[in-house]
Amino acid sequence: MKRGGQRVRTAANVHAQFTQADLRAAVAGLRGTVSFQAPLRDYTSFKIGGPADVLVEPADIEDVCLLVQQARARKVPFFVLGGTNLLVRDGGIRGIVISLARLRGIEEEPEFTLYAEGGVGMPTLIGHAIRHSLAGLEWAAGIPGTVAGCVVMNAGTKLGEMKDSIKAVRMVNMKGQVVDVPAARVGFEYRRALLPRGIVVGVWVQLQQGVRSEIGRMVKDYLHSRRDTQPLALPSAGCVFKNPPGDSAGRLIEAAGFKGVRVGDAEVSLKHGNFIVNRGGARAADVIALIGKVRSAIRRRTGVRLDLELKIVGKP
Numbered sequence: 405m406k407r408g409g410q411r412v413r414t415a416a417n418v419h420a421q422f423t424q425a426d427l428r429a430a431v432a433g434l435r436g437t438v439s440f441q442a443p444l445r446d447y448t449s450f451k452i453g454g455p456a457d458v459l460v461e462p463a464d465i466e467d468v469c470l471l472v473q474q475a476r477a478r479k480v481p482f483f484v485l486g487g488t489n490l491l492v493r494d495g496g497i498r499g500i501v502i503s504l505a506r507l508r509g510i511e512e513e514p515e516f517t518l519y520a521e522g523g524v525g526m527p528t529l530i531g532h533a534i535r536h537s538l539a540g541l542e543w544a545a546g547i548p549g550t551v552a553g554c555v556v557m558n559a560g561t562k563l564g565e566m567k568d569s570i571k572a573v574r575m576v577n578m579k580g581q582v583v584d585v586p587a588a589r590v591g592f593e594y595r596r597a598l599l600p601r602g603i604v605v606g607v608w609v610q611l612q613q614g615v616r617s618e619i620g621r622m623v624k625d626y627l628h629s630r631r632d633t634q635p636l637a638l639p640s641a642g643c644v645f646k647n648p649p650g651d652s653a654g655r656l657i658e659a660a661g662f663k664g665v666r667v668g669d670a671e672v673s674l675k676h677g678n679f680i681v682n683r684g685g686a687r688a689a690d691v692i693a694l695i696g697k698v699r700s701a702i703r704r705r706t707g708v709r710l711d712l713e714l715k716i717v718g719k720p
């Protein structure tokens with residue numbers, strides 16, 4: 405994967421050398437779910453992607469620690485997904501893919517703080533906040549990722565960013581130990597958090613006392629305006645490109661006449677120029693070809709280089 409022109413090695417694209425026995429040893433004794441050759445299209449909002457050698461849904465944080473220790477001991481790479489900002493290539497992901505779908509606890513803590521386990525969906529956390537009359541997450545209405553994925557991406561909208569709401573992050577580090585990292589020690593950039601290496605397994609969010617009906621109304625309004633402007637009925641991974649400074653990627657793509665342009669079943673949305681939607685049978689290769697076309701047209705017409713917000717992972 406390229407970021408800012410540099411090739412970045414992640415567990416999902418690193419050339420991994422391990423045997424089937426290593427893989428089995430890495431996932432031995434876990435209490436969570438373990439599925440070999442799991443089709444990742446079933447785990448991504450794009451509904452695209454080849455298989456994971458093995459997909460693990462750890463039962464709890466202890467299970468995450470054990471998995472990290474065993475995977476490291478056997479030199480098997482692992483990759484964590486929520487699945488809503490990802491394009492998994494057609495060859496799938498070698499090694500272990502981890503979904504935190506079973507880490508779904510939410511706890512109320514003093515001073516209007518909520519602790520959410522990493523696999524809690526942002527919509528679920530917002531629903532919980534509304535029921536407890538807690539304000540401060542309305543800006544995130546409509547972001548479909550997990551709270552952990554939202555931290556890692558420093559997810560945001562015109563109204564706010566994850567960095568504005570986080571008090572601290574609980575992680576499992578590369579030694580398989582639980583560590584808590586205060587927000588002040590995390591560097592946040594546009595759609596990126598500079599965290600220690602490891603897996604985010606919990607997040608403390610700082611909220612304020614609010615009025616339940618008002619918070620609910622604001623969230624409803626934001627969701628309505630998203631429905632009007634985004635292609636929510638079709639599989640996608642949200643915005644493909646970051647907005648260039650002082651402009652909007654969607655506006656540039658629309659002005660270049662790219663709305664509705666297709667490669668295979670991948671289509672630049674007719675509703676929002678910065679979304680690519682899967683019209684049914686799109687392959688990752690189609691999406692990547694379409695991204696290439698859009699990027700080079702915008703570069704030619706305007707000189708602007710569009711950087712990816714979408715993460716592209718796995719083997720071609």
Ligand SMILES: Cc1cc2nc3c(=O)[nH]c(=O)nc-3n(C[C@H](O)[C@H](O)[C@H](O)COP(=O)(O)OP(=O)(O)OC[C@H]3O[C@@H](n4cnc5c(N)ncnc54)[C@H](O)[C@@H]3O)c2cc1C
Binds near residue numbers: 487550559636
């Ligand atoms: C319809 C739609 C609308 C969207 N709207 C917005 C929007 O308004 N604003 C916005 O910012 N985004 C938006 N998104 C994109 C997406 O929801 C966010 O980027 C979200 O933060 C991704 O969370 P995720 O859990 O799906 O993570 P993924 O997309 O699976 O992963 C993103 C990155 O985080 C890493 N990661 C995920 N979980 C962990 C973990 N537990 N520990 C360590 N690393 C981890 C992954 O390895 C990957 O590198 C939208 C997506 C869709 C489909």
